[in-house]
Amino acid sequence: MVDAKKVKEMVAKKSSQFMGSVSGAGKVSPHMHCRICHEPISIKADPRICKKIECIEKNEKDEKNQRTVRIAMFVFFGLFAIPYIFALATSLMG
Numbered sequence: 001m002v003d004a005k006k007v008k009e010m011v012a013k014k015s016s017q018f019m020g021s022v023s024g025a026g027k028v029s030p031h032m033h034c035r036i037c038h039e040p041i042s043i044k045a046d047p048r049i050c051k052k053i054e055c056i057e058k059n060e061k062d063e064k065n066q067r068t069v070r071i072a073m074f075v076f077f078g079l080f081a082i083p084y085i086f087a088l089a090t091s092l093m094g
């Protein structure tokens with residue numbers, strides 16, 4: 001059996017939360033979120049991180065990782081592309 005009182009309480013809580021988010025929505029100015037900790041930051045922030053040292057460090061690390069991944073991709077595709085180009089060249093010559 002469902003406790004009607006509890007249900008009513010839950011509904012009241014939910015609707016009050018909903019009303020709260022609606023009334024608060026108008027006050028929020030355009031902003032972005034730190035890509036590391038998701039703190040609200042200035043929309044002009046570049047890179048898209050807050051001013052916390054750990055976020056700056058993590059962002060730098062991520063950028064370095066991305067660079068490494070990109071280089072690895074180049075090498076990886078290069079390994080496939082070189083024999084392919086070579087085969088193409090020899091077939092054109094032959």
Ligand SMILES: [Zn+2]
Pocket residue numbers: 034035036037038039049050051052055
């Ligand atoms: Zn942050």
